[in-house]
Amino acid sequence: MASQPPKKKQRKRNIVRQSAGQLERFDSLPWASSLPDTDDDPFSALAGLNDFEGGVLSLEEIDESEYGLELPKGFQKGGKKPEKLTKRKREESNSDEVVKEEVKNDETGEEVNNGETEKEVGKTKKKQKKKKKKKAKKPKESMDTEEETVTVAETNDQVDKEEDQVDDSEYHAWYELRLHPLLMKSISRLKFIEPTPIQKACIPAGAHQGKDVIGAAETGSGKTLAFGLPILQRLLEERDKLERQVEEKGEADEKVVSRGLLRALIITPTRELALQVTDHLKQVAKGTDVRVVPIVGGMSTEKQERLLKTRPEIVVGTPGRLWELMSGGEIHLVELHSLSFFVLDEADRMIDNGHFHELQSIIDMLPMIREGHQEVSENCVTASGFQRKKRQTFVFSATIALSSDFRKKLKRGSVKTKSDGELNSIEALSERAGMRSNAAVIDLTNASIMANNLEESFIECPEEDKDACLYYILSVHGQGRTIVFCTSIAALRHISSLMRILNVNVLTLHAQMQQRARLKAIDRFRANDHGILVATDVAARGLDIPGVRTVVHYQLPHSAEVYVHRSGRTARASADGCSIALISPKESSKFSSLCKSFSKESFQQFPIDSSYMPEVIKRLSLARQIDRVLRKESQDKADKTWFQRNAESIELIVEENDSEDERANTIRKTKANSAKLKNLQQELKSLLSRPLQPKSFSSRYLAGAGISPLLQQQFEELAKQKLAEKENPRNNNNNKRKMVVIGHDCVEPLQALRSSGHEVSMDLKGAGEKRRSLDNLRRKRKEDKKRLHDQKRKQRKKLKSGGD
Ligand SMILES: Nc1ncnc2c1ncn2[C@@H]1O[C@H](COP(=O)(O)OP(=O)(O)OP(=O)(O)O)[C@@H](O)[C@H]1O
Numbered sequence: 096m097a098s099q100p101p102k103k104k105q106r107k108r109n110i111v112r113q114s115a116g117q118l119e120r121f122d123s124l125p126w127a128s129s130l131p132d133t134d135d136d137p138f139s140a141l142a143g144l145n146d147f148e149g150g151v152l153s154l155e156e157i158d159e160s161e162y163g164l165e166l167p168k169g170f171q172k173g174g175k176k177p178e179k180l181t182k183r184k185r186e187e188s189n190s191d192e193v194v195k196e197e198v199k200n201d202e203t204g205e206e207v208n209n210g211e212t213e214k215e216v217g218k219t220k221k222k223q224k225k226k227k228k229k230k231a232k233k234p235k236e237s238m239d240t241e242e243e244t245v246t247v248a249e250t251n252d253q254v255d256k257e258e259d260q261v262d263d264s265e266y267h268a269w270y271e272l273r274l275h276p277l278l279m280k281s282i283s284r285l286k287f288i289e290p291t292p293i294q295k296a297c298i299p300a301g302a303h304q305g306k307d308v309i310g311a312a313e314t315g316s317g318k319t320l321a322f323g324l325p326i327l328q329r330l331l332e333e334r335d336k337l338e339r340q341v342e343e344k345g346e347a348d349e350k351v352v353s354r355g356l357l358r359a360l361i362i363t364p365t366r367e368l369a370l371q372v373t374d375h376l377k378q379v380a381k382g383t384d385v386r387v388v389p390i391v392g393g394m395s396t397e398k399q400e401r402l403l404k405t406r407p408e409i410v411v412g413t414p415g416r417l418w419e420l421m422s423g424g425e426i427h428l429v430e431l432h433s434l435s436f437f438v439l440d441e442a443d444r445m446i447d448n449g450h451f452h453e454l455q456s457i458i459d460m461l462p463m464i465r466e467g468h469q470e471v472s473e474n475c476v477t478a479s480g481f482q483r484k485k486r487q488t489f490v491f492s493a494t495i496a497l498s499s500d501f502r503k504k505l506k507r508g509s510v511k512t513k514s515d516g517e518l519n520s521i522e523a524l525s526e527r528a529g530m531r532s533n534a535a536v537i538d539l540t541n542a543s544i545m546a547n548n549l550e551e552s553f554i555e556c557p558e559e560d561k562d563a564c565l566y567y568i569l570s571v572h573g574q575g576r577t578i579v580f581c582t583s584i585a586a587l588r589h590i591s592s593l594m595r596i597l598n599v600n601v602l603t604l605h606a607q608m609q610q611r612a613r614l615k616a617i618d619r620f621r622a623n624d625h626g627i628l629v630a631t632d633v634a635a636r637g638l639d640i641p642g643v644r645t646v647v648h649y650q651l652p653h654s655a656e657v658y659v660h661r662s663g664r665t666a667r668a669s670a671d672g673c674s675i676a677l678i679s680p681k682e683s684s685k686f687s688s689l690c691k692s693f694s695k696e697s698f699q700q701f702p703i704d705s706s707y708m709p710e711v712i713k714r715l716s717l718a719r720q721i722d723r724v725l726r727k728e729s730q731d732k733a734d735k736t737w738f739q740r741n742a743e744s745i746e747l748i749v750e751e752n753d754s755e756d757e758r759a760n761t762i763r764k765t766k767a768n769s770a771k772l773k774n775l776q777q778e779l780k781s782l783l784s785r786p787l788q789p790k791s792f793s794s795r796y797l798a799g800a801g802i803s804p805l806l807q808q809q810f811e812e813l814a815k816q817k818l819a820e821k822e823n824p825r826n827n828n829n830n831k832r833k834m835v836v837i838g839h840d841c842v843e844p845l846q847a848l849r850s851s852g853h854e855v856s857m858d859l860k861g862a863g864e865k866r867r868s869l870d871n872l873r874r875k876r877k878e879d880k881k882r883l884h885d886q887k888r889k890q891r892k893k894l895k896s897g898g899d
Pocket of ligand 1: 286287288289290291294312313314315316317318319320492493636637638639663664667668
């Protein structure tokens with residue numbers, strides 16, 4: 096007699112048991128000893144060299160819940176309440192449980208899959224049973240008849256279905272891309288009415304043709320989903336296939352049984368970007384059971400290892416921390432035979448120093464690909480009998496096309512290099528990562544590379560006037576979010592300190608800040624509609640904060656790529672925005688070569704109403720003096736404590752051997768300094784309590800369209816003062832009301848720029864010549880100096896030999 100087909104539930108158990116067995120086999124495989132065995136933090140090597148990976152950072156603990164990095168409940172210490180699951184998730188977790196129960200029977204006492212103990216499984220099971228009972232009870236309590244219960248269930252189903260349905264007419268452009276219904280649901284939830292051009296071009300190639308993709312498109316054009324959706328699409332298609340096979344045949348092909356294996360590895364150059372990409376993918380993967388986990392430096396390694404124990408299908412990380420865990424043998428990260436996607440986001444940044452070594456090591460760990468199938472790299476842990484997946488490579492950036500004649504190659508679709516040698520170009524990097532020759536090359540960048548709705552402008556001013564220009568922009572036009580970019584941390588500290596003295600509330604972000612503080616600064620910036628962030632280039636790439644209206648380049652960056660990425664923090668998606676570069680005479684040749692790389696011949700000059708400047712300069716001069724005094728004070732304090740600390744550490748008794756006079760002098764000086772500081776602060780306070788207004792302006796009536804947040808604050812101060820004067824008229828020696836404040840004409844920088852419309856042609860040829868003659872002058876000076884030095888040396892020698 097033919098044997099009966101096993102029941103559906105039993106079949107599912109068998110399949111999941113198979114995959115659990117495979118996972119256990121992988122766990123027991125030895126780690127390749129050829130890899131460096133080091134406990135060092137890879138970031139320590141980058142200290143001071145690299146703005147992106149954060150220099151010297153201690154691995155502090157981050158509160159995962161703050162950044163949405165919680166472990167699924169079952170994996171948390173103590174494994175409390177099971178997560179609230181969707182219908183689909185519930186089914187899967189139930190089947191997982193059944194397998195765990197069987198594993199327990201087979202290998203009593205051993206830890207069950209993914210670190211859950213028998214006890215925990217038992218507890219969860221009991222809880223679930225209770226839950227089921229409760230569930231079964233609930234409708235009975237509220238409904239009288241079985242019929243009614245069925246109606247409720249049907250209505251719920253209907254609601255579910257209605258929720259699942261996406262309005263065809265509104266989202267028709269997406270339907271051509273044939274995405275999974277769950278992804279369509281997310282897209283409609285996120286209200287992305289149509290795919291962006293880069294998404295339209297990449298999704299068919301990446302998701303349906305299984306091709307590798309090199310994608311270049313302007314900043315803010317939706318590149319994350321251009322590679323994210325194909326990944327999710329494939330994972331969901333595979334799940335559906337598995338379910339179908341189980342239903343039809345009672346079991347699934349081994350090749351589609353891949354739950355709990357790493358399927359996509361996405362590498363980004365900065366930690367903030369990795370967290371943001373994770374967040375973005377999580378939003379789209381909502382309602383599916385695909386897990387996305389960030390692995391970045393500056394956070395506790397142990398916590399990240401725990402996150403990896405949940406066996407997420409998608410890992411997004413920075414090269415340093417990823418390599419640290421991979422070289423440490425983290426099992427989930429070295430089971431690379433199952434990897435179906437390898438993504439380099441902001442790829443051109445990856446070839447810069449700092450990331451290079453780790454990235455190269457990661458790429459060397461990937462199973463090698465020979466057209467059509469994968470070979471196992473000797474460093475990669477694999478299991479025989481497991482079907483290796485065809486891996487796709489995605490390489491994306493807004494500025495790939497800027498690298499020397501890469502644009503031409505992109506256009507011709509002839510991006511190909513020798514397979515050996517250094518990974519010092521994107522082409523070499525892509526090929527080493529396994530990019531196949533039939534890759535889809537999608538370059539949607541225009542000649543200027545910049546986003547279409549970005550208005551670029553500049554202000555030419557002496558170096559020492561940059562602060563005044565910045566204060567003018569922030570106070571006269573301080574509407575919407577603004578990011579001020581500096582090249583050096585010293586400049587960042589300088590302007591943030593000045594602006595704070597001037598009551599301009601700025602946030603800072605740079606690589607020497609601890610990771611927690613960096614993320615907090617971004618969060619606070621996000622939360623304030625008129626926030627001002629002063630940042631180094633750590634924030635230049637990828638940060639997606641809606642409502643950034645203005646980008647100010649306080650110092651010009653070192654490369655055209657960085658300029659593009661910085662400016663790209665505004666005018667994202669379909670929004671518009673403006674960038675303002677402050678150009679000192681020293682930077683003008685750099686600026687013109689920048690224009691040249693974008694084939695720009697004219698640039699708009701940002702309008703400055705010079706009648707504001709006397710007041711601006713007055714305030715700034717006071718702020719500078721205050722800043723100097725404060726710095727001196729804190730420097731003195733630091734020196735003193737340093738001396739005392741060191742003396743104490745060697746048990747030295749420091750004698751006060753200053754004379755009476757000297758001591759009295761010091762006290763007098765300190766007193767004078769603090770009196771000076773007080774006066775300056777008082778003077779500035781009184782200036783700040785008046786609204787900033789043009790010199791020629793009548794102060795009697797101040798009226799206009801809008802009011803900047805800074806002015807708002809000043810008005811409030813003023814109102815408080817007036818109130819105090821009114822309440823206490825005796826202190827008020829002048830009862831006549833001086834001013835009526837109604838508002839102030841405040842337009843945001845973009846509006847000011849549009850209404851001024853003052854375009855200035857850049858004399859690129861002239862600037863080039865100027866630069867050449869400057870270089871010549873410098874060379875000549877250097878030669879003269881050397882000649883003089885040689886002459887003197889010879890004379891000395893002569894004198895010496897004559898004397899002998
Ligand atoms: N189809 C779409 N419709 C509307 N908005 C979208 C769409 N796709 C993505 N977005 C939104 O556009 C913004 C920019 O997307 P994303 O960060 O992916 O851009 P990017 O091209 O990677 O930018 P960058 O080069 O600066 O990293 C995000 O806020 C994202 O949510």
